[in-house]
Amino acid sequence: MNKRYFLFIAMVVTMMSCRKTEFGNVENPAYLRVFNCLDFNITLDNKDAPQPYLTMLIDPVLDADGIPESAAIIGDFLDKRGEWARPYPDAVNTTTWQKEYPGTLKVMAGPILNGYDLSSWAQVPSGKHRIIFRTRPYNTTPFFSLEKNLRGVSLIDTTIDLQTREVYTMHVLERDYLTRKTGLYLRNENFVKQPFSDSMVYVNFYNLSSEGFFKYASQKIDHNAVPNRKIRDTMSVFYSITRMKGLQFEPIPGFNGLPMGPVIRSQQSHVNPYYNFPLFPDTSASRVFTGNIGQLFRFYGQGLTPETAVNSSYLPQGSYSALGVGDFGYGSGNQYVPFRIQADLRTGLIVSVHSGAINPRSFATVNTIEYINEKMYVTTIQRKYAPPVY
Amino acid sequence: MNYIFKITLFLATVGLLATGCKKDNLTAPVDRTTVPRTIGEFIENNYDLSLLRAALEKTGMLDTLKQPGSLTFYAPDNAAFNAMGVASKADVDKMNTDSLRFMLRFHGMRNRYFITTFPDQLDNKFSSLAGPNLYVSVGKGSLGPAKEDRIVYVNGTMIMPGSKRNISLVNGVIHILRRPLKYTVGTVQDYVAADTSLTLFAAIMKKFGYWDGLKTKNPLTVFAPANAAFLKYGLTADSIARMVPDNFKQLAFGVYPLLMKPAHVFSTDANAISGETVSQANGILVDAYSICPNYTYSAYNNQEDSPIWTYIKKGDGQWSVNDAGPVTVRYKGGLINADHLTANGIVHVIDDLIFNPAKMRK
Numbered sequence: 164m165n166k167r168y169f170l171f172i173a174m175v176v177t178m179m180s181c182r183k184t185e186f187g188n189v190e191n192p193a194y195l196r197v198f199n200c201l202d203f204n205i206t207l208d209n210k211d212a213p214q215p216y217l218t219m220l221i222d223p224v225l226d227a228d229g230i231p232e233s234a235a236i237i238g239d240f241l242d243k244r245g246e247w248a249r250p251y252p253d254a255v256n257t258t259t260w261q262k263e264y265p266g267t268l269k270v271m272a273g274p275i276l277n278g279y280d281l282s283s284w285a286q287v288p289s290g291k292h293r294i295i296f297r298t299r300p301y302n303t304t305p306f307f308s309l310e311k312n313l314r315g316v317s318l319i320d321t322t323i324d325l326q327t328r329e330v331y332t333m334h335v336l337e338r339d340y341l342t343r344k345t346g347l348y349l350r351n352e353n354f355v356k357q358p359f360s361d362s363m364v365y366v367n368f369y370n371l372s373s374e375g376f377f378k379y380a381s382q383k384i385d386h387n388a389v390p391n392r393k394i395r396d397t398m399s400v401f402y403s404i405t406r407m408k409g410l411q412f413e414p415i416p417g418f419n420g421l422p423m424g425p426v427i428r429s430q431q432s433h434v435n436p437y438y439n440f441p442l443f444p445d446t447s448a449s450r451v452f453t454g455n456i457g458q459l460f461r462f463y464g465q466g467l468t469p470e471t472a473v474n475s476s477y478l479p480q481g482s483y484s485a486l487g488v489g490d491f492g493y494g495s496g497n498q499y500v501p502f503r504i505q506a507d508l509r510t511g512l513i514v515s516v517h518s519g520a521i522n523p524r525s526f527a528t529v530n531t532i533e534y535i536n537e538k539m540y541v542t543t544i545q546r547k548y549a550p551p552v553y
Numbered sequence: 554m555n556y557i558f559k560i561t562l563f564l565a566t567v568g569l570l571a572t573g574c575k576k577d578n579l580t581a582p583v584d585r586t587t588v589p590r591t592i593g594e595f596i597e598n599n600y601d602l603s604l605l606r607a608a609l610e611k612t613g614m615l616d617t618l619k620q621p622g623s624l625t626f627y628a629p630d631n632a633a634f635n636a637m638g639v640a641s642k643a644d645v646d647k648m649n650t651d652s653l654r655f656m657l658r659f660h661g662m663r664n665r666y667f668i669t670t671f672p673d674q675l676d677n678k679f680s681s682l683a684g685p686n687l688y689v690s691v692g693k694g695s696l697g698p699a700k701e702d703r704i705v706y707v708n709g710t711m712i713m714p715g716s717k718r719n720i721s722l723v724n725g726v727i728h729i730l731r732r733p734l735k736y737t738v739g740t741v742q743d744y745v746a747a748d749t750s751l752t753l754f755a756a757i758m759k760k761f762g763y764w765d766g767l768k769t770k771n772p773l774t775v776f777a778p779a780n781a782a783f784l785k786y787g788l789t790a791d792s793i794a795r796m797v798p799d800n801f802k803q804l805a806f807g808v809y810p811l812l813m814k815p816a817h818v819f820s821t822d823a824n825a826i827s828g829e830t831v832s833q834a835n836g837i838l839v840d841a842y843s844i845c846p847n848y849t850y851s852a853y854n855n856q857e858d859s860p861i862w863t864y865i866k867k868g869d870g871q872w873s874v875n876d877a878g879p880v881t882v883r884y885k886g887g888l889i890n891a892d893h894l895t896a897n898g899i900v901h902v903i904d905d906l907i908f909n910p911a912k913m914r915k
Contacts, residue, residue, distance in 0.1 A: 300672030
């Protein structure tokens with residue numbers, strides 16, 4: 164008798180316990196990642212200008228006054244972009260304001276495509292879409308809960324055409340340095356289609372500064388500002404791979420000041436060629452880096468090389484700049500390395516994580532380094548790797 | 554007989570015992586400190602707001618503020634009225650009822666806004682009950698560790714710290730203001746024309762061709778020197794009439810309307826932007842000069858300071874203090890003469906000329 168009751172209860176529990184999950188599905192998706200590259204310093208002179216806190220609205224519905232009422236896809240709380248775009252969303256990050264879209268928003272993320280982890284890309288329906296970027300107040304009220312008079316102004320209102328299963332990076336950029344006109348920049352990434360080696364780290368460079376940036380950006384040398392942060396429209400990149408020795412970084416022999424290629428200011432949306440350096444240049448370290456490796460990218464004006472321009476202090480303005488990726492210290496930079504971005508905690512552009520039984524294990528990545536109006540940004544894309552075994 | 558007496562005595566005793574105890578009225582008196590009150594009742598019962606109460610009573614608005622609803626009301630306290638020269642109820646009674654009502658309506662807006670609900674930005678625009686916009690700016694600075702302690706300015710006037718903000722009531726929320734808000738119906742030109750202490754400034758604006766712009770340009774920020782400032786440099790109505798504009802550099806008097814460039818600067822904006830004094834490059838740039846209206850508030854002694862610094866950028870890119878006039882000028886009579894909002898701009902009345910006209914001759 165008791166057994167029969169038990170069986171009945173077991174049956175009920177079994178029938179109720181299955182979880183019915185409705186999986187989201189985007190038909191014919193394109194993969195989209197969006198950065199807000201607008202950056203400005205509020206002064207008494209420009210305080211009435213729209214501020215660069217944005218909401219992205221794809222296929223919006225507007226009311227009679229042109230104020231958005233709803234949208235098919237909303238990328239709300241889009242803050243200024245961070246200096247390092249991580250290879251995967253920061254899972255523990257619960258902040259409202261995002262440094263990119265989708266960031267940590269709960270959206271359909273991209274898949275593993277040709278071995279690349281696209282979890283920082285959102286799936287959006289391919290095809291033609293109207294897209295609006297609207298300013299919004301800096302608070303935590305969702306865009307469509309704001310009163311209509313607080314829903315900002317449209318900085319960008321245009322149409323984009325997304326192809327199925329293509330990977331896109333989109334920037335909101337300043338087009339003109341003097342008029343502060345903004346524009347949309349959509350880049351169809353091709354790294355997923357290239358035969359990249361997994362023992363090489365790849366990197367390409369863009370200068371997406373606005374028209375007239377070098378000419379009109381303040382020529383004064385502010386004694387409080389880090390020098391050498393302004394570069395000319397055409398520069399050459401030389402790379403060094405460095406390791407920590409004592410408290411100093413020193414280049415690994417054979418990897419000091421090697422040429423990579425030119426960086427030319429352009430807002431044309433084409434993919435610049437990728438350059439590479441080996442994942443394991445240091446043969447003395449068991450071929451595994453457990454830390455203290457960095458990459459130094461130096462930018463020289465035309466005709467200058469690391470050999471001819473030894474002391475960067477005496478070069479004309481805009482002729483030298485450098486970006487140190489890795490553990491180059493916490494300072495805001497100096498004249499020799501004006502830009503410092505930590506990227507991966509231990510190895511800069513190389514991802515070092517616990518994978519399989521090895522902790523840490525180093526993986527090659529594909530990177531994009533963008534220079535926009537006196538700021539440097541690094542985007543790192545990682546490959547799929549084996550999960551850790553504990 | 555004896556039996557009947559005993560019964561009667563017993564009933565009487567019981568009756569007296571039952572009725573003899575004192576029956577207090579057990580309804581508790583209304584607790585004025587915890588029962589939610591309306592904005593009107595709060596103002597009525599607050600000694601610090603007695604002048605505001607007098608003004609509200611005079612205009613018949615006190616009853617309005619007791620009605621159900623959802624408002625945000627910026628309440629200037631007695632100290633704020635005193636700074637404006639209104640010291641007693643008699644002074645309030647002397648004011649024009651209609652303009653006073655307009656001004657009081659300008660101090661309120663629909664919906665409840667607590668300090669934390671204002672976006673973290675400058676110039677959040679809200680329609681006042683009177684119509685014109687209120688500009689609420691959340692500053693970088695803070696008077697304490699919590700988000701409620703952020704410094705917030707309404708039209709260049711600080712919301713008082715501590716228990717004087719976020720006063721939550723049945724029909725809205727009250728924030729106590731440091732100074733009353735000022736709004737003049739009409740344009741900047743109308744404001745200048747109506748103020749008898751700005752007659753020489755008006756004459757200068759007419760002489761140098763800026764007068765019409767004070768009516769048509771929008772937005773404008775005007776630093777208007779009072780008559781005493783012109784007299785200090787020997788400029789009278791007569792000598793202004795005899796001036797030849799071509800003999801002076803454009804900036805000599807063009808600096809006061811900031812060369813008519815679009816600007817919308819309240820006295821506290823510089824502090825809101827940086828949380829401290831504004832750096833030269835972040836000031837209002839007019840040619841080689843930078844006008845930096847600074848504002849500091851000391852919570853320790855509840856005092857404000859507001860010097861307007863003028864800097865010049867030298868050829869080598871370095872800033873130095875004003876070379877053609879006083880290093881700082883001040884609002885005439887303090888901040889009570891700053892932030893006069895009009896339909897097309899803000900007028901600040903100052904007590905000195907920014908440039909000595911003699912040094913600005915061609």
